[in-house]
Amino acid sequence: MDDSIKSVIDNATLKMDAAIEHLKSALLKIRAGKASPDMLDSVRVDYYGTPTPVAQVAKVSAMDARTITVTPWEKNMIPAIEKAIRDANLGFNPGSDGEMVRVPIPSLTEDRRKTLVKQAKAEGEDTKVSIRSTRKDANNSLKQLQKDGESEDAIKGAETQVQDLTNSYSKKVDDMLKEKEGQIMTI
Structure with a gap:
C-alpha cells in the first residue's frame, strides 16, 4: 500500500x-444511579473570581454508592462549592458539616x-x-x-x-x- x-x-x-x-x-x-466523582466534572466553582473545576479546589470522591464527598483544600470554599453544585442543575442538593460537602445522589x-x-x-x-x-x-x-x-x-x-x-x-x-x-x- x-x-x-x-x-x-x-x-x-x-x-x-x-x-x-x-x-x-x-x-x-451521565449518571446511572451510582455515585461517581465524574458526575461533578462539569461543576465550576467561583474561586476568587475565576470559574474553576471543582476538582481543582477540592478532593472529590465517592463515599459510597449513594454519596459523593467534596473536601475543599480551603474551608472557606464550602459555601461556594455548595452553590456551584446547586447551580450546575444536576438535580443534587448538597449539604455540609463544616469540614466537607456531602452530595447525596437521589434515586432515579x-x-x-x-x-x-x-x-x-x-x-x-x-x-x-x-x-x-x-x-x-x-x-x-x-x-x-x-x-x-x-x-x-x-x-x-x-x-x-x-x-x-x-x-x-x-x-x-x-x-x-x-x-x-x-x-x-x-x-
Missing part, C-alpha cells in the same frame, strides 16, 4: 478513536431514567456523525490521491478499508450505548 493511502487511513483511524474517547467521557458524565425516577437514555443516545448519534464525517474526509482525500495519479484499484481498496473502519466504529458506539442504557435502566 502506498504511504499516502496508508496515511489517510491512519488519520481516519485516529479521528475515529478520538470520537470514541469523547463518547466514553460524555457517557461517564422512571422519567429521569428515560431522559438519561435519550441523552446517551444523542451523544452516541453525535459520535456517529463525527465518524461518518471522518469517513467523508478520508474518501475525499483518497479521490484527490487518485486525481494525483494513484491507481484506481488501490483507491477502491482503500475506500473499502475506510468503510470497514466506519462500520466497526459505529458498532462500538452501538455497543457502548447498549451497555450504558442497561446501566441506567437497572434499578
